[in-house]
Amino acid sequence: MSFVTPANNRVLSGMRPTGRLHLGHYHGVLKNWVELQHTHECLFFVADLHALTTHYEDPRGIPDNAYEMTIDWLAAGVNPGSATLFVQSWVPQHAELHLLLSMISPLGWLERVPSFKDQQEQLKDRDLATYGFLGYPLLMSADVLIYRAGQVPVGEDQVPHLEVTRELARRFNHLYGGEPDFAERAEQAIGKMGKKNAKLYREQRRRYQEQGETEALDVARALLESQQNISLGDRERLFGYLEGGSRIILPEPQPLLTRAAKMPGLDGRKMSKSYGNAIALREKPADVEQKIRTMPTDPARIRRTDPGEPEKCPVWPLHQIYSSDEVRDWAQEGCRSAGIGCLDCKQPVIEGVLAELRPFQERAAEYENDPGLVRSVLNEGTQAARELADETMDEVRRAMGLVYR
Ligand code: TRP
Ligand code: SF4
Secondary structure, eight states: OOOOOEEEEEEEEEEEEOOOOOOHHHIIHHHHHHHHHHSSSSSEEEEEHHHHHHHTOOGGGHHHHHHHHHHHHHHHOTTTEEEEEEEGGGGHHHHHHHHHHHHOOOOOHHTTSSHHHHHHHHOTOOOOSSHHHHHHHHHHHHHHTTOOOEHHHHHHHGGHHHHHHHHHHHHHHHSSSSSHHHHHHHHHHHHOOOHHHHHHHHHHHHHHHHOHHHHHHHHHHHHHHHHHSSSSHHHHHHHHHHHHHSSSSSSSOEEOOOOOOBBBBBBSOOOOOTTOOOOOOTTOHHHHHHHHTOOEEEEEEETTTSSSOOOGOOOHHHHHOOOHHHHHHHHHHHTTOOOSOOHHHHHHHHHHHHHHHHHHHHHHHHHOOHHHHHHHHHHHHHHHHHHHHHHHHHHHHTTOOOOOO
């Protein structure tokens, strides 16, 4: 069984199914997922319920987008053998935890999240004065907490949501982690670790509580993680006992900030589907070539003989990503001296993008030809996710007084 600890290594992230993914998604998010799947236990899911919070009036695109997005993940190298891929709504426990957490969510916490007002103003054509949209960070909290994930890869804009998640976890543990005989049971649990470890645990706990040494906290947590002989309940107690007087049923997650890789689009602005300046992950090679060949360049280069300035050209940021130092020197020199034409200059970029996309298209082909394969990846992942979610929900239901018959 997986360890359930506050310091835990489990990674969880979701993406709303909004359509085909492009190179911006790859460099900003997916590359990171692909790396994490080798070092961490990873769960990645299609956040279709989150899509409904804004697209409830016309949800028809969701199923196709969910499948296409999953193919894009697989194409980019997310490996169902290493990571668990699933669909949020296929694990109804997310909705159950969302409801239960709503009981303890102060309205103010949700209303204060910046995206709540911002999005309402930006998406004026939709009525987002809904209970569901207000609950966006709450649903996200349920997503994270139900797997007791320790690390959540997100963009900057999602950090306030995770802050809500952390506050909710704290509030939940405070409200429901308390037991009248907590200290006694914690002491008993210490006894079950064996003499040497019990002594180590007590020492670290004292160092943390008396000296505030957070290092001691880390040591003690690692010690707990390595204990095979104690039950889940005792583990929760001992985690809680390090810091205070209640069990840690829902550990607080940490955001794992994706380094702000702003993939430049074809017009110099950030790559985005809504700007129409994107290259899709499964773009046909001929279309990639066409798109780059027709990219705007430094407007000063009207004729082939006019010198240009790379700093004023949208192609230049792509050289930073796809070209070697040598090629960059060549392009810079050739541009400023009018020694090369813009199509010459673009050629290495075209080749760089094509080389990056080639393995994607190869991997995607298998799935595109067999939709049943994608479905079974998602079904298997969902099955595994449900089992993990159920472990937490048993504890949550019990803690909230819902286990009786
Ligand atoms: N809200 C996230 C986004 O728009 C997607 C998401 C939903 C998510 N639930 C999550 C991300 C849980 C991380 C963890 O990007
Ligand atoms: Fe841009 Fe290259 Fe043309 Fe210079 S030569 S304007 S850098 S495409």
